Amino acid sequence: MNALTGLLREWMPSQRWFGSKGREWAGVTEESFFLDRSHPVLSIHRVTVTYSDGATETYLVPLSWRDHPAEELSAALVGTVPHENGENYAYDAMRDREATATWLTHLAEAATVGPMRFVPGEGAEIPAGLPGDVLSAEQSNTSLVYGQEAILKLFRRLEPGLNPDVEVHSALRRTGNPHIAPLLGHAEIDHDRDADTPPATVLMLQRFVPNASDGWRLATASVRDLYAEGDLHADEVGGDFAADSERLGAATASVHADMAQVLPTEEADRDWFNTVARQMTERLDAAIEVVPQLAEHADGLRAVYAAVAENPEPVVRQRVHGDLHLGQVLRTATGWIVLDFEGEPARPLAARRELDSPMRDVAGMLRSFDYAARHMLVEQPGDQQRAYRAQEWAERNRSAFCAGYAAASGMDACGNSPLLRAFEADKAVYECVYEARNRPHWLMIPLQSLSRLTAAGQRGEPRT
Ligand SMILES: Nc1ncnc2c1ncn2[C@@H]1O[C@H](COP(=O)(O)OP(=O)(O)O)[C@@H](O)[C@H]1O
Numbered sequence: 001m002n003a004l005t006g007l008l009r010e011w012m013p014s015q016r017w018f019g020s021k022g023r024e025w026a027g028v029t030e031e032s033f034f035l036d037r038s039h040p041v042l043s044i045h046r047v048t049v050t051y052s053d054g055a056t057e058t059y060l061v062p063l064s065w066r067d068h069p070a071e072e073l074s075a076a077l078v079g080t081v082p083h084e085n086g087e088n089y090a091y092d093a094m095r096d097r098e099a100t101a102t103w104l105t106h107l108a109e110a111a112t113v114g115p116m117r118f119v120p121g122e123g124a125e126i127p128a129g130l131p132g133d134v135l136s137a138e139q140s141n142t143s144l145v146y147g148q149e150a151i152l153k154l155f156r157r158l159e160p161g162l163n164p165d166v167e168v169h170s171a172l173r174r175t176g177n178p179h180i181a182p183l184l185g186h187a188e189i190d191h192d193r194d195a196d197t198p199p200a201t202v203l204m205l206q207r208f209v210p211n212a213s214d215g216w217r218l219a220t221a222s223v224r225d226l227y228a229e230g231d232l233h234a235d236e237v238g239g240d241f242a243a244d245s246e247r248l249g250a251a252t253a254s255v256h257a258d259m260a261q262v263l264p265t266e267e268a269d270r271d272w273f274n275t276v277a278r279q280m281t282e283r284l285d286a287a288i289e290v291v292p293q294l295a296e297h298a299d300g301l302r303a304v305y306a307a308v309a310e311n312p313e314p315v316v317r318q319r320v321h322g323d324l325h326l327g328q329v330l331r332t333a334t335g336w337i338v339l340d341f342e343g344e345p346a347r348p349l350a351a352r353r354e355l356d357s358p359m360r361d362v363a364g365m366l367r368s369f370d371y372a373a374r375h376m377l378v379e380q381p382g383d384q385q386r387a388y389r390a391q392e393w394a395e396r397n398r399s400a401f402c403a404g405y406a407a408a409s410g411m412d413a414c415g416n417s418p419l420l421r422a423f424e425a426d427k428a429v430y431e432c433v434y435e436a437r438n439r440p441h442w443l444m445i446p447l448q449s450l451s452r453l454t455a456a457g458q459r460g461e462p463r464t
């Protein structure tokens with residue numbers, strides 16, 4: 001292993017975008033090329049990690065280089081690499097403002113650099129000469145904001161094939177849907193060793209949505225208001241969120257309708273229900289290995305999943321968002337914008353592009369209302385009064401979201417559907433693994449929801 005590979009091995013696991021925290025590394029290889037040889041030099045590294053279970057993942061790491069330490073970049077230092085006359089300093093290029101204009105220049109020029117091709121969107125105006133500021137949000141990828149003009153997302157984990165975020169945004173451009181941020185361009189990278197493997201998507205550039213707040217921030221502010229007013233109910237306090245939840249339901253339905261218009265659809269047959277039930281059960285089995293506390297819910301969950309195969313409902317499968325939650329939606333002065341059509345970051349790309357029920361997304365958002373309501377209980381686990389209020393807030397906003405979705409789509413989105421219940425339970429299982437790996441102190445949020453989800457399933461009660 002050379003010095004740089006050793007540095008990356010040390011540095012990568014502590015990065016938020018590194019999805020396989022806690023997995024044992026068995027080996028690592030690295031390939032690189034220069035994207036920009038001016039100052040600062042910018043190199044692109046494809047780092048392939050092999051884990052002890054034999055699985056591999058390839059991550060993209062752009063580095064900027066200096067021959068002396070840059071004080072202002074100390075937090076972005078990856079490490080130093082010795083050379084004949086001293087040392088080179090390697091920085092996380094996404095946090096080095098001087099290295100951020102290159103992405104836009106290459107996009108505007110539709111450049112090809114080594115194995116990487118930049119593809120501007122048709123007629124898109126790519127801003128020029130602006131430095132990018134890295135977004136501090138907790139993310140699976142890394143984003144740069146260029147003024148109020150554009151936002152660039154660098155996909156950290158490379159997988160062959162077009163990224164669904166680019167694919168869906170590109171298709172939705174034709175519909176003029178008001179609930180998405182238009183795509184300005186993307187870039188892809190070839191596989192050096194295998195000409196038959198399709199290129200991987202490296203980045204996408206979208207129009208920046210100015211003056212917006214994300215749904216998580218707004219929803220949790222509403223929950224805080226409710227907690228502050230000990231005696232009032234969710235519909236009586238100033239920060240009631242239900243009208244926004246209803247509009248969010250309508251926006252989600254509008255995006256689903258347009259996705260069904262411009263991307264393939266197919267009526268679900270019996271096999272699909274069997275497959276969904278089997279996949280959920282497999283995901284549960286794998287999740288128990290990571291989160292042993294899930295075992296006590298396993299029988300209840302298996303019953304919820306089996307009900308999917310036993311009660312096939314009319315479903316038109318279509319492309320969906322795949323990981324819809326309050327952190328993926330922005331509230332502007334005029335309405336909601338839905339972001340990030342990538343699906344769950346841990347799932348293989350082919351699985352994330354499969355046709356699915358739009359109820360998968362409805363379930364994701366229903367889970368998110370639960371999260372928003374309960375996350376402040378983590379610090380006060382024994383506070384029964386707050387737990388009751390949290391439940392009330394979640395029910396009110398879940399119902400409002402469903403009502404908005406139903407009104408816009410003409411579909412009773414949240415009726416007593418075994419499929420919807422199973423999607424919610426499956427998402428909560430996914431969240432248990434996600435929290436165990438990324439935020440163990442939040443594991444109790446999805447874990448506690450499982451008792452409610454499986455109990456409602458066993459009694460055949462309608463969900464709220
Ligand atoms: N077009 C946009 N305009 C403004 N902010 C955006 C835009 N796209 C993303 N963001 C901000 O970046 C955050 C992360 O973006 P997202 O696409 O969800 O990345 P990730 O895949 O890493 O989760 C969002 O929560 C939002 O705050």
Ligand SMILES: O=P(O)(O)O[C@H]1O[C@H](CO)[C@@H](O[C@H]2O[C@H](CO)[C@@H](O)[C@H](O)[C@H]2O)[C@H](O)[C@H]1O
Pocket residue numbers: 138139140141216323325326327328340344345364367368369371372431434
């Ligand atoms: O990084 P992504 O936005 O693609 O999604 C991952 O991270 C999310 C957390 O940031 C995670 O969402 C979970 O936590 C949210 C609160 O932070 C909550 O609103 C969601 O309902 C809950 O699923 C998401 O699951 C994960 O894929």
